[in-house]
Amino acid sequence: MENILEVKDLNISFDTYGGEVKAIRGVSFDLKKGETLAIVGESGSGKSVTTRAIARLIPSPPGRIKSGEILFEGKDLVKASEKQMQNIRGKDISTIFQDPMTSLNPTMKIGNQIMEGLIKHQKMPRGQAKKRTVELLELVGLPNASERVDQYPHQFSGGQRQRIVVAIALACNPKILIADEPTTALDVTIQAQILELMKDIQKKTDSSIIFITHDLGVVANVADRVAVMYAGKIVEIGTVDDIFYNPKHPYTWGLLGSMPTLDSNEEELVAIPGSPPDMLKPPKGDAFAPRNEFALEIDKVQEPPMFKVSDTHYAATWLLHEYAPDIEPPEAVKKRMKGFAKTGTIRTSEEGEKS
């Protein structure tokens, strides 16, 4: 499959009074047509900054793309002018933001907010745009769409508002859809609906999705590939099966271990000790080393490069070096990997019957 987006060695910093915050430190990945790439990591790991950079939504100052390339269909977006970007945003690359309560304009009817893109990018006449808006609202599953286009955001619930935001993002059939924690503020039932909706639409339009979240359950649900970020770097990237069934990086182990499963488990959760590093002064060596019980001496001195595990799977940890000692993942993670391998074992009663 061809790559629709290639990010190469991206470095982004923010200039603050405290000094330079190195938010992104050499991030590279590509996105294929029609696939969903999930980016996971803690807050402050740089996942939102990366995707905002792709849409060139980083305010400058204080933000600054120091180096690197963002190739969208071969064109470098880092060098694009604001005018060119305005033609791309909303048309080729659109974003669903996290908080449906604040990402809609409260003084505009929702219909007008959806039409904006259609009129600007597709030069649709108003009447036609309105018709298409109603179609879009029906597509995202909003009942009574033709009456509700003339209502204001406050007249909708959180889930409905997020559907409207999705409709705006989809209005011009974007080639890349960036979803920045689109379901974090929503309930599980609504979340499930929105995720199904996004997958459905992706099937119909063959767009690519970059999905940011810190919920590994959601990742398992939507992603084809997963990138795990820590302290401004991608520490592990691979297919969803690589990451969940054969994780190599201790940080990924920590993330997987800190989520309880629904199978009965009395033992303690494997919490990652400590807290993320201060990016004003990123530590020398591997940024994760201070929180990593498996850290080697070299981690304190030199940052690990990306090691290749398989054609699809890469991880940045010295544990993969040929001279590294053999280290087994923690017991809880191993058990989880084994438990996952034979699926459909202990679930709700219905699923039990099914398997």
Add this chain to the structure above:
Amino acid sequence: MSKEKLLEVKNLKQHFRTGRHSVVKAVDGISFDIYEGETFGLVGESGCGKSTTGRTIIRLYNATDGEVKFQGEDVHGKKSAKDLKKFNRRMQMIFQDPYASLNPRMTVMDIIAEGIDIHGLADSQQARKKRVYDLLETVGLNKEHANRYPHEFSGGQRQRIGIARALAVDPSFIIADEPISALDVSIQAQVVNLMKKLQKENNLTYLFIAHDLSMVKYISDRIGVMYFGKIVELADSDELYANPMHPYTKSLLSAIPLPDPDYERNRVRTTYDPSQHDNSEEPEFREVRPGHWVLCTTKEFEHYKKEYAPV
């Protein structure tokens, strides 16, 4: 294990007047007991009244109707200032938002010691300081943190401060209202482990309110599922997940994404349609299996009993 009732909630109602003719029935007649030393989980989607339940139990709201008994004593109703103080010492709350629930103009020392001061638990400045240092240590912070202000801390650390504050007066019952929803996954596990440890050490009883079902399952002994101001199902947590009976519980469980790609690929989601119930009969809370209660009509009750007969 002797099961002593610590808290009894009977037909609790909390209605809010939102206009001249409109009333929101946030909590509409719920009953449950919490036993000593257990963790009772309350789950449901936002707006189902789970937080209101917690807040009404601790008397942040005055109940519209119904009864809350704590160690056999009525929580609501008239109380002298002295009684109220005594009651407040035994029941504490941990709030959802660690950013909004700490006063930004107070030092951590003063935040944690506020309860100690009110209840006169420290007879000297020295003792007060020592108590705060001890508490900070208990929750995994250190005494250098005492003189700082809340903005100097991360979300996880703030939540630890909130926990230390709740523990300061030696309560026996803690209401935790979504204590981890605002935190990162790795930090969530830290806080949950801490809460479990504290429960063991201090014999605490928790009411754990959350919408993250996998975490609730992990921490709770029993779980109540709320829907539109009512508890629709209540059971031991393993039993609830193994044999969900009420269609709403089923749909809720089927909506949780699990960190397992294989399972996710084959997941079938069931949706809940409230109109599937027979509306001619007011549903009642009935015990289908020992300890497993479901809100159902007589007909549904018969059906559940047959389907889920104990083996």
